[in-house]
Amino acid sequence: MDDDVPLVVPEINAAAVRDRKRGIIANPNCTTAVALMAVYPLHKAFGLKRLIASTYQAASGAGAKAMEELRQQIRAIEKGEPVTVKALPQQIAYNVIPQVDVFLDNGYTKEEMKLQNEARKIMSLPGLLASATCVRVPVLRAHSVSINAEFEKPVSVEKAREVLSRAPGLDLMDDPANKIYPMPILSSGRDNCAVGRIRKDIAFENGLAFWVVGDQLLKGAALNAIQIAEELLKG
Secondary structure, eight states, X not given: OOTTSOBOOHHHHGGGGGOOSSSOOBOOOHHHHHHHHHHHHHHHHHOEEEEEEXXXXXXXXXXXXXXXXXXXXXHHHHHTOOOOOOSSSSOOTTOOBSOSSOBOTTSOBHHHHHHHHHHHHHTTOTTOEEEEXXXXXXXXXXXXXXXXXXXXXXXXXXXXXXXXXXXXXXXEOOBXXXXXXXXXXXXXXXXXXXXXXXXXXXXXXXXXXXXXXXXXXXXXIIHHXXXXXXXXXXX
């Protein structure tokens, strides 16, 4: 989070690649990138005021060893054998772990504070009120984020859908009546993130609740880096 190092999601702040002062450009945290693919278009339209996020992060976010640990633990449990925990802080098979990265003095984890601080920097919203709870779930690939957002302007589900349907790098999957909504099993291996379960947030006056899913190995990492390189080539 160096002030002189741009933190870039090209669909949001591509111009920042030309503002670098030290010849360095940073990729954001994968969870931040996935979440902001849906948050930012809504911010442009309605003015983001407050953001609350709960993440459902796949084992692959902790690396190949964590993925294999999930597989091994499932096999061990099915055979009635003891489970070995090494790559993650707790058993991940048939469980969820409310800890991603280490805890800080304020009770949040580093991952949770990254989401807040990186969202502020990428969207140029230094005063954004944001709070996150990051959770590891027994999914191999693709992160999911449940978001509750409050906006400055009145917002409707219909207007939000219209905005999100036009957002680059984002697929609108929002037909709950027909069981159509984003899921990790659908987003794994796909470049675009997906958004759905869009509804009025009944806790906020101008609020929306929605669900975002993306392959964090692509948009959250490799794909985003390639897109940054493409912006650099444009000069």
